[in-house]
Amino acid sequence: MKKLDKLIIKTFLGPFVATFFVTLFVLVMQFLWKYVDDLVGKGLDTMVIIQLIGFTTATLVPLALPLAVLLSSIMTFGNLGESFELVALKSSGISLLRFIRPLLVIATLIGIGGFLFANYVIPVANLQAKSLLYDITYSKPAFNIKAGVFYKDIPNYTIKVAQKDKDNQTIHQVMIFDEQSGAGDKIILAEKGQMVLSANKRYLYFILENGWRYEERGNRGYSIPSDMVRFSFKKYSKAFDLSSFAFNRLDMDLFASNHQMLNIRQLDVAIDSLQKVEDQFSKTINSYVTVRYQFFKWKDSAWLATAPPLKVKEFSDIVPNKNKRTVYERAEQNTREMVSSLQQPVQEFQDKHGNVLMHKVEWQRKFTLAAACIVMFLIGAPLGSIIRKGGLGTPLVFAVIFFVIFNVFFMIGEKMARSGVMLTWSGMWLSNFVLMPIAGFLIVKAMNDSQLFNKEYYFRVIQRIKKFLQRFKKQPTT
Numbered sequence: 001m002k003k004l005d006k007l008i009i010k011t012f013l014g015p016f017v018a019t020f021f022v023t024l025f026v027l028v029m030q031f032l033w034k035y036v037d038d039l040v041g042k043g044l045d046t047m048v049i050i051q052l053i054g055f056t057t058a059t060l061v062p063l064a065l066p067l068a069v070l071l072s073s074i075m076t077f078g079n080l081g082e083s084f085e086l087v088a089l090k091s092s093g094i095s096l097l098r099f100i101r102p103l104l105v106i107a108t109l110i111g112i113g114g115f116l117f118a119n120y121v122i123p124v125a126n127l128q129a130k131s132l133l134y135d136i137t138y139s140k141p142a143f144n145i146k147a148g149v150f151y152k153d154i155p156n157y158t159i160k161v162a163q164k165d166k167d168n169q170t171i172h173q174v175m176i177f178d179e180q181s182g183a184g185d186k187i188i189l190a191e192k193g194q195m196v197l198s199a200n201k202r203y204l205y206f207i208l209e210n211g212w213r214y215e216e217r218g219n220r221g222y223s224i225p226s227d228m229v230r231f232s233f234k235k236y237s238k239a240f241d242l243s244s245f246a247f248n249r250l251d252m253d254l255f256a257s258n259h260q261m262l263n264i265r266q267l268d269v270a271i272d273s274l275q276k277v278e279d280q281f282s283k284t285i286n287s288y289v290t291v292r293y294q295f296f297k298w299k300d301s302a303w304l305a306t307a308p309p310l311k312v313k314e315f316s317d318i319v320p321n322k323n324k325r326t327v328y329e330r331a332e333q334n335t336r337e338m339v340s341s342l343q344q345p346v347q348e349f350q351d352k353h354g355n356v357l358m359h360k361v362e363w364q365r366k367f368t369l370a371a372a373c374i375v376m377f378l379i380g381a382p383l384g385s386i387i388r389k390g391g392l393g394t395p396l397v398f399a400v401i402f403f404v405i406f407n408v409f410f411m412i413g414e415k416m417a418r419s420g421v422m423l424t425w426s427g428m429w430l431s432n433f434v435l436m437p438i439a440g441f442l443i444v445k446a447m448n449d450s451q452l453f454n455k456e457y458y459f460r461v462i463q464r465i466k467k468f469l470q471r472f473k474k475q476p477t478t
Contacts, residue, residue, distance in 0.1 A: 004094070005102040008076070012103050015075045020068035027060040028053060039136060052136065055129035062118045062369040067403045069107055070376035074395035076103075077384025086385055096447050100381045107377035115370035119263045122366075127261040145171075145195075154240055156180045169195050174208060176238065187214040188238065206238040259355075259362040267363045274356045281352060285345050357424060361417050364428035372406065375432050378439035382446035402438075406431045 032039070032053075039049070077100075080086045089099055145151045147164040162173030174193050178186035190211030197204055213231040262270060319327050379402055387394060409431035417427025426433075 004089075004099075008099065009102050009106060011080070012072060012076045012106065016068055016072035019071040019075070020064055023064040023067045023071070024057060024060060027064055028057055031056050031060070035133065035137075044136065048132070048136070052129065052132050055125045055132065058125035059122055059129055062114050062122065065110060065114045066369065066372040066376045066406065067399065069110060069373045070380045070402060071395060071399040073103065073107075073377050073380030074384040074387075074399055075392065077381050078387055078389045078391075078395050079384075081385050081388030086388075090449075096382070096385060096443075103381065104374075104377065107374050111370040111373035114373055115366060118366045118369060123261045123263050123266075126258075127256060130258070130260070154242075157240065171195060171206075174206070174211070176206070186216070188212075188236070189214075190236070202242060204240045204242055206240070208233070208236045208238065210234060211236065259359045262359075262362070264363065264366060267359055271356060271359045271363070274352065274359065278349070278352045278356060281345075281349060285342075285349070288345075289342075353420070354418070357418055357420060360424040361414060361428060364417075364424055365414075368410075368428045368432065371429075371432055375435050375439060376402070376406070379435060379442060382439075382442040385446045386442065402435070406435060409434050 039052075077086070086096075086099075090096070145159060145161060145164070147161055149160070151159045156179045158177040158179070160175045161171040164171050170192065171194070172192045174188070174190040176186075176188040178188070188208065188211060190208035192210070193206050193208040195204060195206060211233055213233060213236065215229045215231070217227045217229055257270075259267065259270070380399070383398060383402075384395065387398065389395065410428075413422065413427040413430030415427075416422040416430075417424045421427075422430070
């Protein structure tokens with residue numbers, strides 16, 4: 001490796017590491033902002049939050065790599081162009097393609113690393129992150145009784161307190177409505193009380209003072225009236241089971257078969273199995289239709305070939321007038337029955353086919369995002385040498401523009417691939433197909449020292465156009 005290669009690689013790696021972590025941080029903040037309502041108020045442990053952020057960060061690495069490569073390549077070549085180092089290199093006979101060759105190798109290695117990460121790490125991280133997020137989303141909020149509000153999160157209980165002191169334990173004017181099955185309704189009223197949590201946080205005790213306890217006894221719902229019993233108390237303790245508020249993890253094997261949790265080899269096996277099931281289902285439906293509806297075996301115009309040699313233009317011409325109504329009613333009834341009987345198989349086939357497409361899309365995604373690192377570098381390197389601006393301002397603007405273009409076409413292509421509008425490979429590679437001509441255009445302009453983003457160039461062009469128009473106006477008319 002020559003000194004020039006070491007210099008350009010060293011210049012590139014610093015901005016790449018910095019922009020990668022900044023990009024990853026922004027993507028993680030976007031995730032937290034999206035799910036902040038599901039995380040707040042659940043009483044989650046710090047370790048659970050750290051695990052969720054860690055696994056989510058790992059899943060966002062393939063998306064952060066292309067943007068980091070794009071931004072760092074623009075910054076690297078922009079700094080070199082701003083300090084006239086590119087001019088010195090070109091004047092010494094070194095072409096731009098020779099200059100970007102070592103970084104192209106680095107970008108390729110980054111893409112390969114991104115693919116390996118997406119194939120071996122992302123499935124595990126997705127499994128952990130998705131299952132953990134599911135458990136958090138569907139867990140109950142932490143126990144929190146507010147004054148003047150009916151609290152119903154404890155099963156079979158409704159609680160209301162009129163006032164709650166600042167110590168968050170002393171409560172006043174307490175009302176508890178007990179609806180447990182197998183017993184009559186119970187109502188507890190008390191002037192004040194204390195809320196005490198057990199050592200293992202499994203039970204919450206209400207130690208109530210000066211109140212009444214009402215209980216309905218008898219056969220509820222029958223003609224025999226029930227008895228209402230009232231007890232007064234000076235001090236009464238009521239325990240509530242808080243096990244439903246505990247954060248419990250589900251078995252992760254429930255999520256293991258999802259397409260996002262599989263690597264390339266597992267996706268190949270799953271796609272092959274799903275396609276066999278889809279083909280067998282299609283054969284079953286096809287045999288059902290051909291046996292029950294005989295007309296399916298002929299083409300639409302087959303009856304004309306077998307019809308008598310009459311001059312007819314429509315099918316109704318060969319049906320006697322007295323039988324037309326009966327024929328039309330039978331045809332309408334049969335059509336209605338056919339559509340009704342095929343609705344469920346059609347929906348089932350669409351679900352099976354959609355599942356196959358989801359697995360194929362995930363298979364292509366692992367290669368698409370890895371190849372995007374190379375495409376982004378081929379855009380960023382010539383773009384930085386053209387704009388010749390270092391720092392973070394101007395390169396960030398161009399990086400955001402091209403990354404938005406990439407992301408928009410990536411989402412459009414993925415949606416079309418999932419819906420079957422486009423083939424899965426063409427839909428998932430749509431963003432790279434769109435950006436490759438742009439990369440080629442920028443490379444050609446950079447090799448020819450184009451003034452594509454030079455304000456003075458466009459100012460001179462505008463001045464020339466103005467002079468031409470002025471000369472055209474001064475020409476005498478004959």
